[in-house]
Amino acid sequence: MELLKQRILKDGMELGTQIVKVDSFLNHQLDIGLFMALGKELHRRFGHLGINKILTIESSGIGIAAITAIYFDLVPVVFAKKSHPTTMTEEYYGAPVKSFTKGTVSIARVAKKYLNENDKVLIIDDFLAHGEAAAGLASLVEQAGGTVCAIAAIIEKEFQGGSRKLRDAGYYVDSLAVITKIKNGQIYFKESSD
Amino acid sequence: MELLKQRILKDGMELGTQIVKVDSFLNHQLDIGLFMALGKELHRRFGHLGINKILTIESSGIGIAAITAIYFDLVPVVFAKKSHPTTMTEEYYGAPVKSFTKGTVSIARVAKKYLNENDKVLIIDDFLAHGEAAAGLASLVEQAGGTVCAIAAIIEKEFQGGSRKLRDAGYYVDSLAVITKIKNGQIYFKESSD
Numbered sequence: 291m292e293l294l295k296q297r298i299l300k301d302g303m304e305l306g307t308q309i310v311k312v313d314s315f316l317n318h319q320l321d322i323g324l325f326m327a328l329g330k331e332l333h334r335r336f337g338h339l340g341i342n343k344i345l346t347i348e349s350s351g352i353g354i355a356a357i358t359a360i361y362f363d364l365v366p367v368v369f370a371k372k373s374h375p376t377t378m379t380e381e382y383y384g385a386p387v388k389s390f391t392k393g394t395v396s397i398a399r400v401a402k403k404y405l406n407e408n409d410k411v412l413i414i415d416d417f418l419a420h421g422e423a424a425a426g427l428a429s430l431v432e433q434a435g436g437t438v439c440a441i442a443a444i445i446e447k448e449f450q451g452g453s454r455k456l457r458d459a460g461y462y463v464d465s466l467a468v469i470t471k472i473k474n475g476q477i478y479f480k481e482s483s484d
Numbered sequence: 485m486e487l488l489k490q491r492i493l494k495d496g497m498e499l500g501t502q503i504v505k506v507d508s509f510l511n512h513q514l515d516i517g518l519f520m521a522l523g524k525e526l527h528r529r530f531g532h533l534g535i536n537k538i539l540t541i542e543s544s545g546i547g548i549a550a551i552t553a554i555y556f557d558l559v560p561v562v563f564a565k566k567s568h569p570t571t572m573t574e575e576y577y578g579a580p581v582k583s584f585t586k587g588t589v590s591i592a593r594v595a596k597k598y599l600n601e602n603d604k605v606l607i608i609d610d611f612l613a614h615g616e617a618a619a620g621l622a623s624l625v626e627q628a629g630g631t632v633c634a635i636a637a638i639i640e641k642e643f644q645g646g647s648r649k650l651r652d653a654g655y656y657v658d659s660l661a662v663i664t665k666i667k668n669g670q671i672y673f674k675e676s677s678d
Contacts, residue, residue: 309571311573314597318562318563318594319560319561320546320550320553320560320561321558322561323558326554349543349565352543352546352547353550356514356547356551357550357554360516360520364516366514368512376503376587377503377505379499379505400512403508404508
């Protein structure tokens with residue numbers, strides 16, 4: 291998605307060769323006009339799949355998932371929690387998720403009543419790096435007997451191998467901007483037909 | 485807001501006398517159609533204040549803040565972080581925030597570049613209970629020299645005293661549904677002129 295690539299080049303900041311920081315528009319300060327363009331593009335790519343639920347994980351995926359639901363006829367959005375609030379009193383599905391940037395492992399949890407066997411789920415996350423979060427979310431859907439229709443990332447760091455692992459596991463994965471390399475302060479994108 | 489009160493009565497669940505659980509539509513599964521109605525109502529109440537930024541705190545406030553920004557001419561949304569990600573490498577404003585439901589204290593952080601003295605901020609949170617989160621967010625805005633135009637909660641539990649404390653401190657506080665009491669499995673609301 292050209293608009294997104296240009297924005298990453300303009301406002302993204304690379305930290306070394308592994309991390310690109312996009313907190314001015316994606317995951318600390320949020321550019322909602324951009325999010326609407328991203329949601330529309332996600333619908334263009336995944337709108338034919340009969341999706342009836344969007345699943346993401348706190349915190350950075352929530353804003354994009356919420357805006358994207360507008361373009362998917364207001365399907366419910368569910369976000370997996372990384373902590374265990376005292377208000378989550380019922381049974382839940384859980385899957386371990388390692389955070390690449392925080393260096394921690396947490397359990398992604400969704401209360402059982404919010405996932406079921408009729409769900410046709412679009413998984414959305416802001417970043418796809420090693421694929422840990424997406425794999426954990428896919429596990430939650432499958433524990434409930436639902437279907438993972440697609441895994442969508444806003445920004446994919448292809449060189450960290452997550453998308454390959456997920457495709458090898460049989461998932462349909464597509465990302466709006468695919469970074470192939472970060473080197474000498476330069477961000478390189480995969481060419482796409484957009 | 486009558487629509488919201490009716491939804492709380494229909495789908496909310498009281499846990500004892502202190503907690504009302506609304507995770508089927510507000511803070512685990514998200515009803516985006518409802519969020520659009522909430523965003524529109526927030527604009528009706530606060531649209532005249534010249535607001536140019538919306539501030540919330542992860543995680544539950546993010547979805548509502550993102551949708552609400554659509555009705556405020558796409559002003560930037562900033563969410564305070566409760567952890568300290570390795571990607572937050574610059575200076576930040578911080579304020580301690582106690583979570584009522586989780587029983588923990590964390591530091592709400594916003595990178596300094598996302599708050600400044602020209603900001604006229606609407607603070608949004610899903611719940612207003614003891615007012616800890618809202619007071620912390622207000623402190624962040626003021627550390628930056630900005631103005632807190634209003635504090636908006638979707639659901640206020642008036643009996644926990646947060647709104648009174650915040651009003652005593654001089655803030656303009658308004659909530660879309662105000663719960664005065666939870667007793668014998670019944671939720672009581674404050675009458676409003678809506």
